[in-house]
Amino acid sequence: MEKQKINIVDTTLRDGSHAVSHSFTTKEAEDIAEGLDKIGVSIIEISHGDGIGGSSINYGFSKVPEMELIKGARKKINNAKLGVLLLPGVGTIEDLEEARRNGAEVVRVATHVSEADIGIQHIKYAKKMGMKAVGFLMMCHMGSSELIVEQAKIFEDSGADYINVADSAGHMVPDDVRERISLLKKSINIPIGFHAHNNLGLAIANSIAAVEEGATYIDGTCRGLGAGAGNAQLEVLAAVLNRLGYDTGIDIYGAMDVAEDIVEPIMQRPQVINTASLMLGYAGVYSSFLLHTYRAAEKFKLNPRDILVELGRRKMVGGQEDMIVDVAFSLAQKKKETAHS
Ligand SMILES: CC[C@H](O)CC(=O)C(=O)O
Numbered sequence: 001m002e003k004q005k006i007n008i009v010d011t012t013l014r015d016g017s018h019a020v021s022h023s024f025t026t027k028e029a030e031d032i033a034e035g036l037d038k039i040g041v042s043i044i045e046i047s048h049g050d051g052i053g054g055s056s057i058n059y060g061f062s063k064v065p066e067m068e069l070i071k072g073a074r075k076k077i078n079n080a081k082l083g084v085l086l087l088p089g090v091g092t093i094e095d096l097e098e099a100r101r102n103g104a105e106v107v108r109v110a111t112h113v114s115e116a117d118i119g120i121q122h123i124k125y126a127k128k129m130g131m132k133a134v135g136f137l138m139m140c141h142m143g144s145s146e147l148i149v150e151q152a153k154i155f156e157d158s159g160a161d162y163i164n165v166a167d168s169a170g171h172m173v174p175d176d177v178r179e180r181i182s183l184l185k186k187s188i189n190i191p192i193g194f195h196a197h198n199n200l201g202l203a204i205a206n207s208i209a210a211v212e213e214g215a216t217y218i219d220g221t222c223r224g225l226g227a228g229a230g231n232a233q234l235e236v237l238a239a240v241l242n243r244l245g246y247d248t249g250i251d252i253y254g255a256m257d258v259a260e261d262i263v264e265p266i267m268q269r270p271q272v273i274n275t276a277s278l279m280l281g282y283a284g285v286y287s288s289f290l291l292h293t294y295r296a297a298e299k300f301k302l303n304p305r306d307i308l309v310e311l312g313r314r315k316m317v318g319g320q321e322d323m324i325v326d327v328a329f330s331l332a333q334k335k336k337e338t339a340h341s
């Protein structure tokens with residue numbers, strides 16, 4: 001029997017950007033893109049962690065403008081497709097046009113799980129420019145399977161080539177993934193992808209659950225480099241999928257080498273599940289809030305875990321990074337009041 005093909009989408013140079021505070025240099029982007037292209041990934045995504053246009057005071061400034069990184073990566077890619085992420089409102093149609101001119105062939109239009117309608121024009125415009133367009137639903141743990149189907153259909157009707165379900169908070173367990181992907185599989189006519197975060201240590205297990213329910217595009221990053229406790233570790237993902245009999249087209253030894261020789265040396269901290277990243281998963285908080293929370297905790301002399309619990313309680317979603325400081329400020333005020341009472 002022919003092996004099922006699984007397309008591996010690498011987002012080291014995009015989700016990994018969160019983990020290095022958006023400090024990738026052109027040389028690093030070139031080396032990583034070249035390595036990923038050689039090992040056979042289907043799509044190489046590169047952008048500021050919060051997508052094109054994300055470099056800002058709210059999300060953190062990029063060390064090197066992302067369009068320079070995109071141009072650098074473009075020169076090194078021969079086989080994979082070059083992709084970017086765009087959050088409508090953070091990135092604009094003009095940013096997308098510029099990325100296209102610089103060689104991007106794929107755009108993943110990312111919206112909160114209940115807000116696909118704000119991405120319709122971006123999907124349509126990308127298709128008009130000849131790009132592959134993907135509807136990327138974030139924070140899917142917050143949406144029922146039925147809501148996800150409804151929102152995916154909005155993207156499908158706009159012309160999206162596939163739908164990506166993202167467990168942005170790394171909060172899902174395999175049954176959550178199975179339930180959502182299986183209903184989606186029965187309900188839409190385009191392929192399905194899955195994007196995991198490892199905050200509960202389930203990124204690989206959840207990715208496998210997605211594949212078993214019919215997802216054919218799976219995200220990974222070298223060494224797991226990404227927001228929070230990171231993403232599904234690409235070299236592990238490829239090895240596990242291979243062992244399960246799927247065809248990823250990935251050179252597994254090559255993937256190990258890219259992770260070990262090119263990505264690991266530029267990592268700023270080990271990609272581990274420490275207390276704060278575990279709390280992201282446990283409380284269902286956006287993974288990219290982690291480093292912003294550390295900074296706020298230091299500034300207001302708080303335990304990062306307390307800030308994360310409060311962010312989870314308030315159901316903050318992607319894009320609300322400014323609320324981290326707000327929450328930290330009010331917790332610090334409360335602490336002061338309690339000390340004086
Ligand atoms: C802020 C964009 C975000 O990092 C996209 C993503 O990777 C996710 O939702 O997990």
Ligand SMILES: [Mn+2]
Pocket residue numbers: 015168195197226227287
């Ligand atoms: Mn992510």
